[in-house]
Amino acid sequence: MVHSDAMAADQSADQSVDTDFERPPEDSYRLLVDSVVDYAIFMLDATGRVVSWNPGAERIKGYSAEEVLGRHFSVFYPADDLAARKPWHELEVAAEVGRFEDEGWRLRKDGTRFWANVIITALFEKSGSLRGFAKVTRDMTERRRAEEALKSSEERFRLLVQGVLDYAIFMLDPAGRVVSWNAGAERIKGYSAEDMLGEHFSVFYPPEDLVARKPWRELEVAVDVGRFEDEGWRLRKDGSRFWANVVITALFDESGRLRGFAKVTRDMTDRRRVELTLSEQRRLVGHLVEAQELERRRIAWDVHDDSIQSMVAVGMRLQLLANRLPDEDAATVRRLDEAVRASIGRLRNLVFRLRPPELDRHSLVQALDHYLTDVTGPLGITYRLRHSLDHEPPVESAITIFRICQEALTNVRKHAQASELEVSLSSVDGGTLVEITDDGVGVGTPSGGRAFEHFGMIEMRERAETAGGWWSLEGGARGGTAVRFWVPTPNGGGP
Ligand SMILES: Nc1ncnc2c1ncn2[C@@H]1O[C@H](COP(=O)(O)OP(=O)(O)O)[C@@H](O)[C@H]1O
Ligand SMILES: [Mg+2]
The missing domain is CATH 3.30.565.10 (Histidine kinase-like ATPase, C-terminal domain)
Known part of the structure; x- marks a missing residue:
């Protein structure tokens, strides 16, 4: 047993029991304390020895009243606390300021630890001398475990979200400003967290969507029905586009107040490309366009090689003819030649429109x-x-x-x-x-x-x-x- 000399007090100072008849009889308090099983409620004398013990104390600490009465309360403290003289320090503080509260590890009789919330209250005689201490201890192990579990699951979840690369996962405040940003968001959109935190998410939308106020409408729908899903073009930081699958979920707190939005975005550009090339209709359109282009090219080449060449030949003959004719007839033939040349010009234009030769x-x-x-x-x-x-x-x-x-x-x-x-x-x-x-x-x-x-x-x-x-x-x-x-x-x- 650990003894303390830090608290010297008069142990015989219990004669001055209050006899005021309005107070409930002494045994009613005992009854109350004895029925409490959720809290260890016991008294220490001024030196810290246990002088009363309740069922809650027995349940939480594992000692029966006979085992513990008269022992110093430092038996409940782990060795490192003893080395730091924590029990004595706690009594000193309580004696000085009236009260001491603490959370920490305490020992059960079997040596196992529990996480305790402890309140020590100093009890004084009417004369002002210290009579002892009331100690109320609660076993918080379960709550602490639950809190730790929550904290670590939140931490795990944060790490999980942060680390996901295939999806941009981020949160918006109710106004649509970005309040969290993950690695996937950085990879897909090209913006770093510093770039984006505090920015409005409409920067991801192409101008035609902004004109149609699409980002704001999406949030409205999410608020109305809880969720909004869409596929469409979005912008990266460098201005390039990617085909995105987007799910926006509205987040409400217990009171039903809108807290913001969770947004999950996936880059579907590659998948879309595959789907487009595979779609029957697209293939058909593709074939039609191809056939049309081939036909245009054939006509262009025919017009160029055949019609234009023969008209050029006609033009040359007209010139030769004009050179041999008397002046007034020559003028007529030259006008004819000019008409032929203008037609050749228009045909060349047609050829160009059908198939610009530069493309080939x-x-x-x-x-x-x-x-x-x-x-x-x-x-x-x-x-x-x-x-x-x-x-x-x-x-x-x-x-x-x-x-x-x-x-x-x-x-x-x-x-x-x-x-x-x-x-x-x-x-x-x-x-x-x-x-x-x-x-x-x-x-x-x-x-x-x-x-x-x-x-x-x-x-x-x-x-x-x-x-x-x-x-x-x-x-x-x-x-x-x-x-x-x-x-x-x-x-x-x-x-
Ligand atoms: N660059 C432009 N400037 C002004 N109006 C345009 C322009 N391009 C298209 N438009 C408008 O859009 C309409 C649709 O164009 P289009 O589908 O090519 O049909 P079309 O040229 O046969 O009228 C046009 O009739 C015109 O009113
Ligand atoms: Mg047009």
Whole structure:
């Protein structure tokens, strides 16, 4: 047994029992304390020896009253606490300030530990001298275990979410600002946590979705029905697009208040590409487009090799003839020759539209430059053609790109009333990104739907999507119209 000399006190100071008749009889307290099994409630004398013991104390600590009465309460403390003289220190504090509270490990009779919440209250005589201490101890082992389990499961969960690479998993506050960010989000979207924390999640959406206020509508739906799922194009930090599967879940607390949103995003670009190439309808459209291109090329070559050549021959004969005729007849023949030459010019134009020869000579940029000159010249539109291509796209991609440009540029000529036009081509994400912007009258909001009922728009989109890419039309930065599309390079390494 450990004895203490830290607390010298008069042990015989128990005569001054309060005799005030309004207080309940002494034994009613004993009854109360004796019925409590959830708390160890016992008294220590001024030196720290146990002088009373209740069933709760017996249950929690394992000692019976006979075993423990008269022993110093330091028997409940582990060796390291004894070395630090903790029990004596606790009594000193209680005697000084009236009360001491602590949580820590305590020992049961069998030597096992339990996590205890302990309150020691100093008891004084009316005279002010220390009579002893009341000690209430609660076994918190279960609660502590539950808390630890929760903490470690939260920690495990945090680590799990942080470490997932295949999914972007992050949280938004109720306003849509990013409040957490995982490794998958960084990998898929290209933004680091520092980039994104506090930013609104609408930065992931392409301009056409922002015009339609899609990010905000998605949150509204999630709040209304709890959940929102979508597939669509999203933007990476570098501006490139990926095809995303997105699930947004609204998070409510127990009181039903909206706390924010969990957002899980998966990059489905590769899967979509496979699905698109496998889809029957796409294959059919692909075959049709291919057949159409072949037919156009055949006609173009026929017109070039046959019709144009024979008209050139006719022109040469007309010139020879004109040289031999008297002047007045020669003038007539020369006018005929001019008409033939104009027809040849128009036929060459037709050949170009059917199949720009530059495409078969592997120069998409030259073909576009040629076409831009044709389109803009008569209208006095100035154009800029910029390109930063890593490599010349293969012919089938080049044709797709050229055809979409052809329609977009025809629209500029027919509808835009533009004075400036800019076309840019760049290698992005294993494909070619094309942007065609004019400063004309603009198309209005494309989400209005009407513009898309025209065949030109449908055809541009179909061509891009059949090739596994995307197409969009939106208001340009300076008014006007911007057509943007991306066509992957087949087998050219995906994003
Ligand atoms: N660059 C543009 N500037 C202004 N309006 C445009 C532009 N491109 C398309 N549009 C509008 O969109 C409509 C749909 O275009 P499209 O589908 O190619 O059909 P079409 O050219 O046969 O009218 C056009 O009729 C025009 O009103
Ligand atoms: Mg059109």
